[in-house]
Amino acid sequence: MPKYRFEDIAFNITKKRKPTSHDMKTYIGLEHLDSGSLSVTRWGSNVPIKGDKLLMQKGDILFGKRNAYLRRAAIAPHDGLFSAHGMILRPNEEVISRKLFPFFICSDYFFDAAIRISVGSLSPTINWSALKELEFILPNMYEQEKLAELLWAANDTKEAYKKLLYLTDELVKSQFIEMFGDPNKNPFNWDNYPVGEWIKRDFIERPMDGNHGGKHPRATDYVSSGVPFIMANNLINGRIDYHSCNYLTEPQANSLDKGFAKAGDVLITHKGTIGRTAIVDNKFDFIMLTPQVTYYRILKGLNNIYLKAYFDSDYFQTEMFKIAGSGTTRAYIGITAQKKLPLIVPPIELQNKFADFVQQSDESKFELKQNIDNLETTIKALMMQNLG
Numbered sequence: 001m002p003k004y005r006f007e008d009i010a011f012n013i014t015k016k017r018k019p020t021s022h023d024m025k026t027y028i029g030l031e032h033l034d035s036g037s038l039s040v041t042r043w044g045s046n047v048p049i050k051g052d053k054l055l056m057q058k059g060d061i062l063f064g065k066r067n068a069y070l071r072r073a074a075i076a077p078h079d080g081l082f083s084a085h086g087m088i089l090r091p092n093e094e095v096i097s098r099k100l101f102p103f104f105i106c107s108d109y110f111f112d113a114a115i116r117i118s119v120g121s122l123s124p125t126i127n128w129s130a131l132k133e134l135e136f137i138l139p140n141m142y143e144q145e146k147l148a149e150l151l152w153a154a155n156d157t158k159e160a161y162k163k164l165l166y167l168t169d170e171l172v173k174s175q176f177i178e179m180f181g182d183p184n185k186n187p188f189n190w191d192n193y194p195v196g197e198w199i200k201r202d203f204i205e206r207p208m209d210g211n212h213g214g215k216h217p218r219a220t221d222y223v224s225s226g227v228p229f230i231m232a233n234n235l236i237n238g239r240i241d242y243h244s245c246n247y248l249t250e251p252q253a254n255s256l257d258k259g260f261a262k263a264g265d266v267l268i269t270h271k272g273t274i275g276r277t278a279i280v281d282n283k284f285d286f287i288m289l290t291p292q293v294t295y296y297r298i299l300k301g302l303n304n305i306y307l308k309a310y311f312d313s314d315y316f317q318t319e320m321f322k323i324a325g326s327g328t329t330r331a332y333i334g335i336t337a338q339k340k341l342p343l344i345v346p347p348i349e350l351q352n353k354f355a356d357f358v359q360q361s362d363e364s365k366f367e368l369k370q371n372i373d374n375l376e377t378t379i380k381a382l383m384m385q386n387l388g
Contacts, residue, residue, distance in 0.1 A: 001139050007132035009095050009104075013060065013088035019049040019081055026080035027053070030064045031273035033072035033086075034236050035244035036376065038102050039159065040074045046274075046321045047331045053081035054088050061089040061105050065126040068118045069219070070233055070244055073105045087128065096138060099148035103155075107383040110136065121218040139386055147386050151379055158375040161368050168365050169238070172358055176309050179354050183315035183344050190346045196339025199296045216290070217256060222246040227253040228284055230261075232269040232292040235276040238312070240267070242283065253288050260286045261295035266307050269293050270333040275320055277311045279304055294338060301348050305355035310344065 019027065028043045040062070056062065056076045064072030066085040082088060091101035104110055113134050118124035138144065181187040217229060226247040228234075234245040248256070261267065263282040269275060271292040280287060280295070289295060298304055310316055319341055324331040 001137045003135050003137050004095055005132065006134045006136065009092055009136065009138070010061075010089045010101070011092060012128050012132070013054065013056075013090060015055045016052040016084065017055060017081070018051075019053055021048075023049060023053075023081050026078055027082075028056070028062060028076070028080065029083040030066060030072060030085055031233065033062060033064055033074050035071050035233070035241065036106065038073075038075050038106060038155065039162075040077050043077070043080075047324060049081070051084060053084055054086065056080055056082040056088050061091075061102055063087040063089050063105060066123050067233070068111070068115050068124055068126050069222075069246065071106070071111050072233075073102075073111075075102055085125075087126075097141060097144040097148050099152065100144045103148070103151045103379070103383060104136075104138075104387070107387060108380065109383060109387045118219075121220070122216055124219050137387065143386070147382065150382055154375050154379050154382075158372050158379075161372045161375070165237070165365055165368050165372075168361055168368075172309065172361050173312070175357055176313065176354065179350060180344070180346055183310070183313050186344055188346070190344045193343050193345060194339060195296075195341045195343045198299055198302050198343055198345065217246075217248055217252065221248060221252055223249055223252075226250060228287045229253075229290070230267070230287050230293060231290045232271070232273040232276060235267060235269060235278045235293070238278060238308070240278045240280065240287070248288065256288070259289040259291075259293075259295065261289055262286050262297075264304055265295040265297050266304050266311065267293050267295050268311050270320070270338060272331065274324055274331050274333065275311075275317045277308050279308050294335065302345060303348065303351035303355050305358050306346075306351040307343075309354070309358070316341070 024045045026043055027045045027049050028040060029045070032040055032043050034041075056079065058076055058078050060076040062074050062076050062082050063086055064070060065087050076082070076088075089101075089105060091098050096104060113136070114126050114131060115124070117130040117134065118126045119130075139147070180190070186192065222229070224247065226249045228240070228242055229246045229248050230240060231245065234241050236244070253260075261280050262285070263280050265280045267276075267278045267280065267289070269277075269292055273292065296307065298307060320333060321331070323337050323341070324333050
């Protein structure tokens with residue numbers, strides 16, 4: 001099979017313009033790209049967009065060149081603006097099939113090579129000057145088209161399962177409103193407190209916010225297994241994605257003096273990417289967090305499943321964005337402000353009943369997630385067999 005330089009496979013689209021207020025609804029940032037997914041399912045910014053941004057067209061490949069180890073690349077769902085911390089790639093259709101191109105960019109074959117040339121310690125970045133020089137082996141166009149048909153069939157089935165997952169999550173949201181009412185109106189007049197009164201304050205303070213010291217781990221600190229080091233982008237679809245995160249040894253983790261979270265803690269992102277949530281499971285004794293993520297260890301009388309659902313509500317998300325200031329060009333909500341956010345607390349018996357419903361829904365989602373994982377494995381296997 002012939003070998004091609006990447007600059008002969010793809011075009012790097014660099015045209016930019018300054019954003020306007022109209023771009024806020026359709027803007028796509030790196031925080032909107034999920035690791036390993038070709039689809040962009042959310043977009044838009046609740047805060048003004050600053051600085052020149054890349055001009056994308058529907059069908060372009062949006063590539064996360066910053067923190068490349070997160071393996072983020074997806075198909076642009078519409079025309080608009082994309083983060084300048086990414087690249088916009090279009091296929092050279094004389095060399096690679098347009099249908100195959102998205103899978104090629106998302107493949108381990110491409111990402112493994114690209115990550116090796118990333119530079120920088122805190123936010124490893126891929127530069128076009130180095131990327132364009134990389135060489136890749138591709139099958140002939142006929143074989144590419146056959147491969148693309150198989151990949152898209154598997155991907156379409158995977159997306160159908162993802163839609164079922166989404167509908168299940170929507171059912172949970174509907175159940176929340178049915179049991180507790182719209183938090184905007186609080187029709188049952190449940191007690192309303194500042195969030196800070198319902199968490200253990202000793203545990204919400206994270207020693208990694210600039211006032212407590214502690215160094216951020218470097219790319220060279222990461223290992224293949226150990227203590228998960230969780231960033232905002234590792235919170236995906238309401239859970240922690242351990243496949244996309246980095247790991248540290250326990251001695252490394254202890255030496256960094258960072259924030260630790262344990263099973264049952266509720267996580268929420270509050271810097272840059274605001275409002276993503278998850279509950280820490282019991283897969284690990286503890287996990288480490290960047291300053292992008294706060295963890296809440298609840299007091300008696302508050303169910304963590306209810307708290308996560310409340311954090312996910314439109315009401316609470318809106319309240320967060322109301323107080324989001326700006327840290328450089330990124331939205332930010334400090335710990336003190338977070339503690340003052342409103343928390344509606346229904347009777348614990350009702351919270352527990354809702355938690356039972358959520359757990360039953362999670363059981364039905366488990367098989368769907370397994371099917372999705374199996375299809376992702378199939379896609380990877382097909383790519384490995386036909387590329388390189």
